Amino acid sequence: MFAFDGGMGTLLQARGLKPGQSPEAFGLANPDIVADIHREYINAGARVVTTNTFGGTDFKLDAGLEVVSFNREMTAVARQAAGDRAFVAGDIGPTGKFCRPLGDVDFRDLVEAFKRQIRGLSEGGADLLIIETQFDLAECRAAVIAAREVCDLPVAVSMTFEDGVSLTGTRPLTFIDTMQNLGVELIGTNCSAGPEGMLEVVRAMLPRLSTPFFAQPNAGLPELEDGRTVFRLDPETFAEQIKPFVALGAKAIGGCCGTTPEHIRCASKVFEDVAWSLPEPPERDCLVLTSRAQSVAVSPHRRSKVIGERINPTGKKQLTAELQAGQFSEAFRFAKEQLACGAHILDVNVGAPMVREETLLPDLVSALVSRVQAPLCLDSTNADAIRAALDVYPGSPLVNSISGEPGRMQALGPLCKHYGAPFIMLPLLGRKLPVTASDRLAVIESLLREADDLGVPRRLIMVDALVLTVSSKPESAKACLEVIRHCRDEWNLATVCGLSNISFGLPARELLNASFLVMGMTQGLSAFIANPGSNRLMESLSSSEVLLARDPQARDFVAGYAEWKPTGGPLPGRDSHLAGAAAPVETP
Amino acid sequence: MFAFDGGMGTLLQARGLKPGQSPEAFGLANPDIVADIHREYINAGARVVTTNTFGGTDFKLDAGLEVVSFNREMTAVARQAAGDRAFVAGDIGPTGKFCRPLGDVDFRDLVEAFKRQIRGLSEGGADLLIIETQFDLAECRAAVIAAREVCDLPVAVSMTFEDGVSLTGTRPLTFIDTMQNLGVELIGTNCSAGPEGMLEVVRAMLPRLSTPFFAQPNAGLPELEDGRTVFRLDPETFAEQIKPFVALGAKAIGGCCGTTPEHIRCASKVFEDVAWSLPEPPERDCLVLTSRAQSVAVSPHRRSKVIGERINPTGKKQLTAELQAGQFSEAFRFAKEQLACGAHILDVNVGAPMVREETLLPDLVSALVSRVQAPLCLDSTNADAIRAALDVYPGSPLVNSISGEPGRMQALGPLCKHYGAPFIMLPLLGRKLPVTASDRLAVIESLLREADDLGVPRRLIMVDALVLTVSSKPESAKACLEVIRHCRDEWNLATVCGLSNISFGLPARELLNASFLVMGMTQGLSAFIANPGSNRLMESLSSSEVLLARDPQARDFVAGYAEWKPTGGPLPGRDSHLAGAAAPVETP
Ligand SMILES: [Zn+2]
Ligand SMILES: [Zn+2]
Ligand SMILES: [Zn+2]
Structure with missing residues (x-):
């Protein structure tokens, strides 16, 4: 365990920062004061000091200050003050702007703004980046993506929650799910309401937290006194309240508003002799899709998730016409209907003739994001359309799909990793379909190796079990089931399939689809693309x-089907096996 | 390989047996002639000679001849003629009578008649018994059961088929299924239409024949000449036509009507140097139920079989009243309806208050046997009722059930073995239900050991996966599925369950039952007790x-459901997950 530093603002005010004056401009003008504060924190026990660059983007920085050089100079001050006694964390605060469609800034403009700041932090000698006091998931995502596009410094991300939710509606679990998909090195929470209130936030993260975490609480709840915000939690009490975080397995502790070197000194005594190890989360590296508001975990051991298939123009005249005209009302209707029927995820496909997917897919995704809470599945064979949609999506969407087609994994694997987007891996190598289970598993293994070589983490991979129609390949359902079982038992990988293909060319398809779903679930089928x-x-x-013991007290089943009535009686036309009728010697 | 002998009748006629005279009386009066014939066959290469006792039961033997002493003396003649040059097979032909309800003889009377004959054969020094030229499955069964009740000689059973079916409607596969359930040592076919016609009969047996087999054809098709039946196939052609039997893996060859020592001499040269081994049947030791007319194989790798549950008075007022009055029309109606719906097996339970199951169960079984071709399941906790029903059933019924209750396996295991009746093994040891899969598997293992120790063959055992209701034991469906899978993968044992218990106490039970059925089938559930x-x-x-690739070309599915129509549209009252509604952070 180690200590970050504490607040900068309070200390700057004590040394001459005027109300209304920007800490950035003051710091740039008074590097000695800033250096002094860094040294005080280091003397108090901080192993990381944070640069005075909280507002250091185009969007916030005072006119006249150039972003790259400002961030470089402030980082250099910290770097010099720290020497080899502490690490320097290049500080990145929120821009105060919202991405479209919440606000009017393009995601890419946000990324570019962060990239300029990070270039400065990096050039100034930062050892890591700390993206903190964030309150919007899309902005966190933009900052992390910017960092990866500029440098290879470790990235810490910290979000601020009020009453368990961020300003734009993200909860701690969804925050960490998204950040872990992005592969950040340190995850935390800061500011808000002092250590005690922050404890619940950390607890909410723990079920899936497989990344080292940190907390930087304020010195208690902010109070208003003579028009100024003050924080009254004294260093000893602060340190006392830090103890539960240590018990939960925090990797680092620091302070936010109102904390001083004395707070850090007291706090760091708490964990002076604590041997740190990352606690084992109940669910390690489970595949999780997120929107701003929801996490949808997809795993062979969790409820099977419905991916609504209807937003797809194939065979739909009106939807096709609307998409060609750039209109979305039919798509919105399908979204609404599918969610009402119980879809957990919505597939979004705009692949119609005479449509530019590269612009239409992100436009529709962007329009859906403000209407729908469920995570989306970006369904396109066009890699540019996927990339453009990944830019506008404020969480971890599902990418559908990466096949074994030459070049596809090389193109899309790193893209999905970069955007923290789970994807469907389709075990198709070329024109020849792998029919047997062992053929399919061999293709899956080779694709997994390819992904591993590209550094694509397994947590982003969901395997398509490749449903082939039983009317032409009678053993194909069994092959699918064996693939699903193998993925669960041998690789702990989530599986998905497009359900309806199984019954192509047969009557009463819904009966076959439904039975195949139950079979798949028995073997660990984690999600399925279908019409809910x-x-x-x-x-x-x-x-x-209910039968797989994933609906406690059958609560959801009873809620949905208490009034359900069977349709009774034998079907007409069945053969009679009574004596007298010609019966076979052997019942098949 | 070895040779049996050939015909006795033709040779006796050549030495003085008059038309109309009984070969038994003639033989008893002329032991030297009989001994001569035995020696001729031995000299011709026969390693087994057959006693002159074909009609040696009460029902056929001339008045004045005592059964036990007649059979003893004729066997002694053969024994002495054979010396240590050949084995003596005590011959048992059909009685000419039919058991109830086909005829007017009680099964037990038939058994007792065979027992008297066999006592004589055994006392006379027979090395084995050969029950031959049989044409009714119930009578074969009676003879085998009689043999086991009298002695421990090896038993060979041979049935005669015309156009692939026995006189009372049994086909070769059902014959060998039943005989293998009874554990006979040698299975064959004899008489009928010469070697060529008999080949198809043997081929029909092969898929499940795991017992050494033999064939004793006539010397060709019988022809009528001057009012006498003659057989024209010469010894060399006979021997030529024997070759395919050798190729199919026959253990022994002999001759029936019209064959002579010369036929046997020629035939035995065909396999003089053939090294014999039992061919591996495609399906080894699969559990099979039979009626006179049908085999129903129950295996984790075959179609799952429906055991119709409705002939059971529990909760059925009218059926209860009828059974109490000894009337069966309601039971017949249930039988008919369930078969029309597709039941493969019918459970028969008469356990109502004020009913003597020991007489009522066999009465109902006997009445059903002449109305229904499907195998029956004898369902009673009363061991005497089971025993009585086993007597009247003309095949291999299913016994429901043998639990781990103290003494139950000791009482019923050997009974089922004796009658060749497969049974449901219920993994219940005492009052405490085994809930987890490993608890259940431990009970199953201990019951299997108990069965092994009693010499009960595994082929008779079907494991009940013990369905407990999920509303009180949420993990119990999963435990069942694991038991079913384990039985399939580790023990190759068929499994069964009473389906509807899974959903007790919940609404929309049919939905749960149907999904559980599909889950079970995915893991190898071989049969289920339910309302079809x-x-x-x-x-x-x-x-x-269809999905498990057991309905070729989906033929049965298409026949049953080509006209099926889905009921569409979302159910009312589902929550909307659209933005604005309160959505959970985590979709379960
Ligand atoms: Zn703060
Ligand atoms: Zn014959
Ligand atoms: Zn004969």
Whole structure:
């Protein structure tokens, strides 16, 4: 364990920063004061000092200050003050702007602004970056992506929650799910309401937190006194309240508003002799999709997730016409209907003739994001369309799909890693379909190796079990089931399939689809692409969750089906096996 | 390989047996002639000679001849003629009578008649018994059961087929299924239409024949000449036509009507130097139920079988009243309805208050046997009722069930073995239900050991996966599925369950039952006790068979469901997950 430093603002005010004056301009004008504060924190026990660059982007920096040089100079001050006694964290605060469609800034403009700041921090000698006091998931994402595009410094990200939720509606679990998908090195929370209030936030993260975490609370709740905000938590009490974080396995502790070197001195005594190890999360490296408001974990051991398939122009005349005209009302209707039927994720495909997917897919995704809370699945064979949609999506969407087609993993694997986007891996190598389970598993293994070589983490990979129609390949359902089982038992990988293909060319397809769903779930099928408007399918799903002990007290099943009535009686036309009728010697 | 002998009748006629005179009386009066014939066959190469006792039961033997002494004396003649040059097979032909309800003889009377004959054969020094030229499955069964009740001689059983079916409607596969359940040592076919016609009969047996087999054809097709039946196939051609039997893996060859020592001499040269080994049947030791007309194989790798549950008075007022009055019309109606819905096996339970199961169960079984071709499941906790029903059933019924209750396996295990009746093994040891899969598997292992120790063959054992209701034991469905999978993968044992218990106490039970059926089938559930009148269940069954590649070209599914129509549209009252509604951070 180690200590970050504490607040900068309070100390600057004590040394001449006027109310209304920007700390950035003051710091640049008074590097000795800033250096002094860094040294005080180091003397108090901080192993990391944070640069005076909280507002150091184009969007916030005083006119006349150049972003790169400002950040470089402030970092150099910290670097020199720290010497080899402490690390320097290049500080990145929020821009105060929101990405579209929440605000009017393009995601890419935000990324570029952060990139300029980070270039300065990096050139000034920062040892790591700390993206902190963040309150919007899209902005966190932009800052992390910017960092990766500029340098290879470790990245810490810290979000601020009020009453367990960030300003734009993200909860701690969804925050860490998204950040872990992005592969950040340190995850934390800061500011808000002092150590005690922050404890619940950390607890909410723990179920899936497999990344070292830190906390930087304020010195208690902010209070207003003579028009000024003050923080009254004294250093000893602050240190006392830090103890539970140590017990939960925090990797680092620091302070935010109102904290002083004395707070850090007292706090760091708390964990002076604590041997640190990352606690084992109950669910390690589970695949998770996120929107701003939701996490949807997809795992062979969790409820099977419905990916609504209907926003896809194939075979839909009106949707096709609308998409060609750049209109979305039909797509919105499909979104609404599918969610009402119980879809957990919505597939979004705009692949119609005479459509520019590179602009239409991000436009529709952007429009859906403000109407729908469920995570989206970006479905396109066009890599540029995927990239453009990844830019506008404020979380971890699902990318559908990466096949074994030459060059596809090289192009899209690193892209998904960069954007922290899980993807569907389709075990297709060329024109020849792998039919047997062992053929499919061999293709999957080779794609997994390819992903490993590209540094794409397994947590982003969901395997498509490749449903082939049983009417032409009778053993193909069994092959699928074996692939699903193998992925669960041998690799702990989530699996998905497009359900309806199984029954192509046969009557009563819904019966086959529904039975195949139950079979798949028995073997660990984690998600399936289907039309949630099929009652039969949703009945099968809901009853299977009871049987797989994933619907406690059958609460959801009872809520959905308490009024359900069977349709009784034998079907007409069945053969009679009574004596007298010609019966076979052997019942098949 | 070895040779049996050939015909006795033709040779006796050549030495003085008059038309109309009984070969038994003639033989008893002329032991030297009989001994001569035995010696001629031995000299011709026969390693087994057959006693002159074909009609040696009470039902056929001339008045004045005492059964035990007649059989003893004729066997002694053969024994002495054979010396240590050949084995003596005590011959048992059909009685000419039919058991109830086909005829008017009680099964037990038939057994007792055979027992008297066999006592004589055994006392006379027979090395084995050969029950031959049989044409009714119930009578074969009676003879084998009689043999086991009298002695421990090896038993060979041979049935005669015309156009591939025995006189009372049994086909070769069902014959050998039943005989293998009874554990006979040698299985064959004899008489009928010469070697060429007999080949198809042997081929029909091969898929499941795991017992050494033999064939004793006539010397060609019988022809009528001057009012006498003659057989024209010469010894050399006979021997030529024997070759395919050798190629198929026959253990022994002999001759029936019209064959002579010369036929045997020629035939035995064919396999003089053939090294014999039992061919591996495609399906080894699969559990099979039989009626006179049908085999129903129950295996984790075959279609899952429906055991119709409705003939059970529990909760059925009218059925209860009828059974108490000894009337069966309601039971017949349930039988008919369930078969029309697709049941493969019918459970028969008469356990109502004020009913003597020991007489009522065999009465109902006997009445059903002449109305229904499907195998029956004898369902009673009363061991005497089971025993009585086993007597009247003309094949291999299913016994439901043998639990781990103290003494139950000791009482019923050997009974089932004796009658060749497969049984359901219920993993219940005492009052405490084994809930987890490993608890259940431990009980199953201990019951299997108990069965092994009693010499009960595994081929008779079907494991009940013990369905407990998920509303009180949420993990119990998963435990069942694990038991089913383990039985399939580790023990190759068939599994069964009473389906509907899974959903007790919940609404929309059919949905849960149907999904559980599909889950079970995915893991190898081989049969299930249920009401086949449930459309949902039968739809799940039929569609699952397509998916498990057990309904070639989906023929049965298409036949049953080509006209099926889905019921569309979302259910009312589902929550909307659109933005604005309160959505959870984490979708379960
Ligand atoms: Zn703060
Ligand atoms: Zn014959
Ligand atoms: Zn004969």
